Amino acid sequence: xxxxxxxxxxxxxxxxxxxxxxxxxxxxxxxxxxxxxxxxxxxxxxxxxxxxxxxxxxxxxxxxxxxxxxxxxxxxxxxxxxxxxxxxxxxxxxxxxxxxxxxxxxxxxxxxxxxxxxxxxxxxxxxxxxxxxxxxxxxxxxxxxxxxxxxxxxxxxxxxxxxxxxxxxxxxxxxxxxxxxxxxxxxxxxxxxxxxxxxxxxxxxxxxxxxxxxxxxxxxxxxxxxxxxxxxxxxxxxxxxxxxxxxxxxxxxxxxxxxxxxxxxxxxxxxxxxxxxxxxxxxxxxxxxxxxxxxxxxxxxxxxxxxxxxxxxxxxxxxxxxxxxxxxxxxxxxxxxxxxxxxxxxxxxxxxxxxxxxxxxxxxxxxxxxxxxxxxxxxxxxxxxxxxxxxxxxx
Amino acid sequence: xxxxxxxxxxxxxxxxxxxxxxxxxxxxxxxxxxxxxxxxxxxxxxxxxxxxxxxxxxxxxxxxxxxxxxxxxxxxxxxxxxxxxxxxxxxxxxxxxxxxxxxxxxxxxxxxxxxxxxxxxxxxxxxxxxxxxxxxxxxxxxxxxxxxxxxxxxxxxxxxxxxxxxxxxxxxxxxxxxxxxxxxxxxxxxxxxxxxxxxxxxxxxxxxxxxxxxxxxxxxxxxxxxxxxxxxxxxxxxxxxxxxxxxxxxxxxxxxxxxxxxxxxxxxxxxxxxxxxxxxxxxxxxxxxxxxxxxx
Ligand SMILES: Cc1ncc(C[n+]2csc(CCOP(=O)(O)OP(=O)(O)O)c2C)c(N)n1
Ligand code: SF4
Numbered sequence: 001x002x003x004x005x006x007x008x009x010x011x012x013x014x015x016x017x018x019x020x021x022x023x024x025x026x027x028x029x030x031x032x033x034x035x036x037x038x039x040x041x042x043x044x045x046x047x048x049x050x051x052x053x054x055x056x057x058x059x060x061x062x063x064x065x066x067x068x069x070x071x072x073x074x075x076x077x078x079x080x081x082x083x084x085x086x087x088x089x090x091x092x093x094x095x096x097x098x099x100x101x102x103x104x105x106x107x108x109x110x111x112x113x114x115x116x117x118x119x120x121x122x123x124x125x126x127x128x129x130x131x132x133x134x135x136x137x138x139x140x141x142x143x144x145x146x147x148x149x150x151x152x153x154x155x156x157x158x159x160x161x162x163x164x165x166x167x168x169x170x171x172x173x174x175x176x177x178x179x180x181x182x183x184x185x186x187x188x189x190x191x192x193x194x195x196x197x198x199x200x201x202x203x204x205x206x207x208x209x210x211x212x213x214x215x216x217x218x219x220x221x222x223x224x225x226x227x228x229x230x231x232x233x234x235x236x237x238x239x240x241x242x243x244x245x246x247x248x249x250x251x252x253x254x255x256x257x258x259x260x261x262x263x264x265x266x267x268x269x270x271x272x273x274x275x276x277x278x279x280x281x282x283x284x285x286x287x288x289x290x291x292x293x294x295x296x297x298x299x300x301x302x303x304x305x306x307x308x309x310x311x312x313x314x315x316x317x318x319x320x321x322x323x324x325x326x327x328x329x330x331x332x333x334x335x336x337x338x339x340x341x342x343x344x345x346x347x348x349x350x351x352x353x354x355x356x357x358x359x360x361x362x363x364x365x366x367x368x369x370x371x372x373x374x375x376x377x378x379x380x381x382x383x384x385x386x387x388x389x390x391x392x393x394x395x
Numbered sequence: 396x397x398x399x400x401x402x403x404x405x406x407x408x409x410x411x412x413x414x415x416x417x418x419x420x421x422x423x424x425x426x427x428x429x430x431x432x433x434x435x436x437x438x439x440x441x442x443x444x445x446x447x448x449x450x451x452x453x454x455x456x457x458x459x460x461x462x463x464x465x466x467x468x469x470x471x472x473x474x475x476x477x478x479x480x481x482x483x484x485x486x487x488x489x490x491x492x493x494x495x496x497x498x499x500x501x502x503x504x505x506x507x508x509x510x511x512x513x514x515x516x517x518x519x520x521x522x523x524x525x526x527x528x529x530x531x532x533x534x535x536x537x538x539x540x541x542x543x544x545x546x547x548x549x550x551x552x553x554x555x556x557x558x559x560x561x562x563x564x565x566x567x568x569x570x571x572x573x574x575x576x577x578x579x580x581x582x583x584x585x586x587x588x589x590x591x592x593x594x595x596x597x598x599x600x601x602x603x604x605x606x607x608x609x610x611x612x613x614x615x616x617x618x619x620x621x622x623x624x625x626x627x628x629x630x631x632x633x634x635x636x637x638x639x640x641x642x643x644x645x646x647x648x649x650x651x652x653x654x655x656x657x658x659x660x661x662x663x664x665x666x667x668x669x670x671x672x673x674x675x676x677x678x679x680x681x682x683x684x685x686x687x688x689x690x691x
Contacts, residue, residue: 024481025477027477052481057508062467062470062508069438069476072478073484203459208449208454210461
């Protein structure tokens with residue numbers, strides 16, 4: 001099938017990408033706002049356009065466990081989840097990454113109960129950044145589609161061999177319709193060769209996987225970390241190769257936007273980037289030297305890229321749609337641990353917003369830039385600020 | 396597929412493990428593997444059997460094998476089977492060996508899902524009647540009156556209070572293609588059942604009573620005898636569920652003494668006459684139901 005343009009939601013774009021990536025085994029359990037992905041994939045299996053084994057499992061724990069079993073015999077696998085489901089399968093995340101199985105999972109970012117809420121923030125995925133999974137965050141449906149395809153190539157690269165979680169903001173991206181370029185199957189097949197690995201159980205060469213280790217445990221994980229450090233180069237390489245073939249690339253670990261001569265820069269994750277872009281353009285028109293940097297990956301963490309940007313600016317803001325209660329936003333903590341290596345790091349503000357799907361509007365982003373410009377001008381600012389809240393917060 | 400002592404292969408597929416002397420579970424696994432043969436994928440969750448046979452680099456399985464997460468045996472087996480199917484493998488078996496806790500408690504959801512999907516996997520529960528790997532704690536299959544480290548027998552509590560979930564009937568209630576109970580006291584019967592399970596086209600389940608010298612508290616040379624006596628005194632029943640019917644495999648002419656069986660084990664030493672009578676009465680009730688409803 002040749003490429004074409006289609007009008008789809010983020011969830012549907014993911015399903016289309018999964019069809020193009022041809023996983024052998026798909027196992028999934030429904031949860032809003034991921035459900036459309038598993039429904040569409042079921043349709044593809046039913047109509048024969050995707051020849052995968054589709055397992056209707058009884059929980060997210062089993063969804064990832066079945067993917068683990070399939071990956072253990074060398075199958076390419078896919079699953080998708082969100083929120084409570086991601087936490088329900090949490091036991092499996094280090095299990096899979098420790099076994100070095102390149103499972104690709106879509107996560108529809110949704111907040112965590114309680115209180116129960118359906119809308120999007122990043123508390124679910126960010127609670128799992130230490131699980132050994134690569135984490136990428138998408139801005140729009142096209143990037144989501146492209147990243148599912150790229151994810152398989154990155155994850156299965158023998159230099160990396162790590163599972164990947166592709167994150168889409170729930171509803172904001174999963175349920176928003178956009179025109180999307182759908183690549184042709186032959187092109188995708190040429191970009192993404194079949195998965196071959198020696199890291200599997202094999203009838204011709206029997207092996208044990210997921211064993212126990214006492215003395216070697218530390219070395220296994222040191223090796224995992226050393227390989228993960230190679231991932232940024234592989235991510236950049238795959239991004240370029242994708243660009244060469246399909247004409248779209250995303251800048252690897254971080255996509256800076258109008259950062260060249262910026263005085264202040266705002267760091268974003270996911271769809272809020274789109275809002276921030278518009279604000280940056282408007283404020284540039286007005287003569288303010290503002291820019292933004294879209295963090296595409298949270299693991300591996302784009303330390304180098306952040307250092308380069310931080311070294312050039314007078315103030316830096318980090319939007320966190322999450323909070324590590326008792327401290328600060330999780331992205332902020334990670335950014336801080338990178339920039340503290342600079343001789344004189346720029347002052348920083350953590351903007352915590354969007355929890356439980358609370359809107360972050362252009363006006364709010366403009367307000368953030370206003371605060372950052374004041375900070376750059378030497379004014380003292382509160383280090384952690386809650387955005388768009390309905391109650392007083394006692395600083 | 397040889398399932399009797401005379402024809403069983405001399406090749407070992409599980410050896411060099413670190414199980415205690417007098418371990419019924421490891422005997423069940425070792426012999427089941429001889430029936431299933433070299434083209435077998437094994438998944439074992441966290442339990443005694445994985446703890447004693449998967450310590451890198453001294454791996455005790457010669458076939459393909461993996462440790463599955465404790466709650467996930469059924470799902471991991473499904474995944475292996477789906478992967479093997481999708482990749483076009485031919486002539487292989489997929490088997491899981493989970494303990495009683497890994498089956499009846501934390502793993503019951505994944506097991507239920509696998510049977511519901513009808514994936515072609517063999518699920519073996521080796522039942523040593525407690526969480527042994529973590530130090531003899533009570534599971535949903537610990538029988539009434541049993542002393543464990545979490546059901547201590549003292550003045551107020553006479554050991555475990557549960558009745559031992561009936562996993563065989565729970566599994567059968569799914570409409571599974573084949574399920575059976577077995578005991579390492581009757582090995583040929585067990586092996587025959589493993590052979591039958593291997594020939595199934597969908598999910599099969601074997602529940603094998605596997606006495607544990609360490610956890611039950613009996614001399615290590617009496618393991619097989621203990622497995623026999625559990626059947627002979629009627630507390631454990633050998634049966635099959637096939638073609639949607641329950642079939643009783645062994646009906647002792649006369650039960651041996653329940654009290655004698657219990658008193659040989661440290662875990663039941665504290666039981667008083669009245670508790671032994673209660674256990675015996677429950678046995679009789681169960682048998683009454685079996686004789687009325689099951690094919691003999
Ligand atoms: C999620 C999870 N909870 C608890 C444990 C701890 N754990 C490991 S083995 C085990 C007991 C296993 O008991 P059983 O399944 O009866 O097998 P046995 O050890 O008796 O052979 C437990 C509780 C674990 N590994 N994973
Ligand atoms: S504790 Fe029991 S089941 Fe575990 S290895 Fe020892 S004898 Fe076997």
